[in-house]
Amino acid sequence: xxxxxxxxxxxxxxxxxxxxxxxxxxxxxxxxxxxxxxxxxxxxxxxxxxxxxxxxxxxxxxxxxxxxxxxxxxxxxxxxxxxxxxxxxxxxxxxxxxxxxxxxxxxxxxxxxxxxxxxxxxxxxxxxxxxxxxxxxxxxxxxxxxxxxxxxxxxxxxxxxxxxxxxxxxxxxxxxxxxxxxxxxxxxxxxxxxxxxxxxxxxxxxxxxxxxxxxxxxxxxxxxxxxxxxxxxxxxxxxxxxxxxxxxxxxxxxxxxxxxxxxxxxxxxxxxxxxxxxxxxxxxxxxxx
Numbered sequence: 001x002x003x004x005x006x007x008x009x010x011x012x013x014x015x016x017x018x019x020x021x022x023x024x025x026x027x028x029x030x031x032x033x034x035x036x037x038x039x040x041x042x043x044x045x046x047x048x049x050x051x052x053x054x055x056x057x058x059x060x061x062x063x064x065x066x067x068x069x070x071x072x073x074x075x076x077x078x079x080x081x082x083x084x085x086x087x088x089x090x091x092x093x094x095x096x097x098x099x100x101x102x103x104x105x106x107x108x109x110x111x112x113x114x115x116x117x118x119x120x121x122x123x124x125x126x127x128x129x130x131x132x133x134x135x136x137x138x139x140x141x142x143x144x145x146x147x148x149x150x151x152x153x154x155x156x157x158x159x160x161x162x163x164x165x166x167x168x169x170x171x172x173x174x175x176x177x178x179x180x181x182x183x184x185x186x187x188x189x190x191x192x193x194x195x196x197x198x199x200x201x202x203x204x205x206x207x208x209x210x211x212x213x214x215x216x217x218x219x220x221x222x223x224x225x226x227x228x229x230x231x232x233x234x235x236x237x238x239x240x241x242x243x244x245x246x247x248x249x250x251x252x253x254x255x256x257x258x259x260x261x262x263x264x265x266x267x268x269x270x271x272x273x274x275x276x277x278x279x280x281x282x283x284x285x286x287x288x289x
Contacts, residue, residue, distance in 0.1 A: 010090040014051035036102040054078040058146035063112040071099025121264040122153040131226040132174040175244040183218035
């Protein structure tokens with residue numbers, strides 16, 4: 001803990017960088033500090049600067065690799081640790097593929113771009129979905145939880161009754177129309193008060209620092225379509241989301257509904273799977289006749 005308190009806060013460079021060169025400041029295994037570690041071992045490392053997003057805000061962490069002069073390792077996941085007076089340090093779990101890692105080694109960080117892009121697509125679609133729900137169901141809709149992965153998005157929100165299939169289609173069409181409009185995504189850093197003054201949606205009960213990232217997606221009548229306080233990673237423009245498909249809507253607790261949806265390549269994969277299942281069922285039915 002003392003070593004963590006002595007370290008500076010981690011500088012996250014992953015909003016703008018896909019590869020980055022830095023050094024290893026700390027190696028940890030089973031709560032012990034190590035000077036070095038060899039192939040086929042899993043350890044935690046800390047770097048002062050990183051491009052790997054750490055799991056937070058419902059968004060899973062990035063994957064990727066780190067490469068050094070004498071080694072290569074896979075990034076399995078990254079998490080945030082808050083120490084001292086709100087200082088945040090990123091800790092990455094790695095699996096060493098080859099060679100030997102030593103504290104102080106210069107490394108090249110490389111993000112798995114395919115994995116990251118699918119996460120970004122689902123995350124940005126979550127923001128569009130949130131606003132579509134507010135417009136179609138009412139301004140009482142508020143986020144109650146979310147999960148953003150490379151496989152799908154899950155969005156929990158306040159609403160008292162089931163949503164009809166017709167309304168689900170309207171919400172889905174609204175999100176797809178915003179994607180079709182080919183609007184850019186903009187991100188600005190400002191104070192929470194200024195962000196809320198500009199109309200940004202903040203999560204109830206969430207603690208924000210002196211500065212926050214404000215993510216704006218699309219426009220409607222010359223006004224932002226969606227504007228939220230968010231520290232996650234997003235697409236550069238909404239067309240990268242490509243397509244949006246709601247696959248489930250259900251109740252998770254009193255007054256809270258859940259929508260699960262897919263974007264981009266996952267829509268095609270899902271529809272292809274459903275088509276194959278339908279063909280298989282038809283074949284079985286014909287065989288039974």
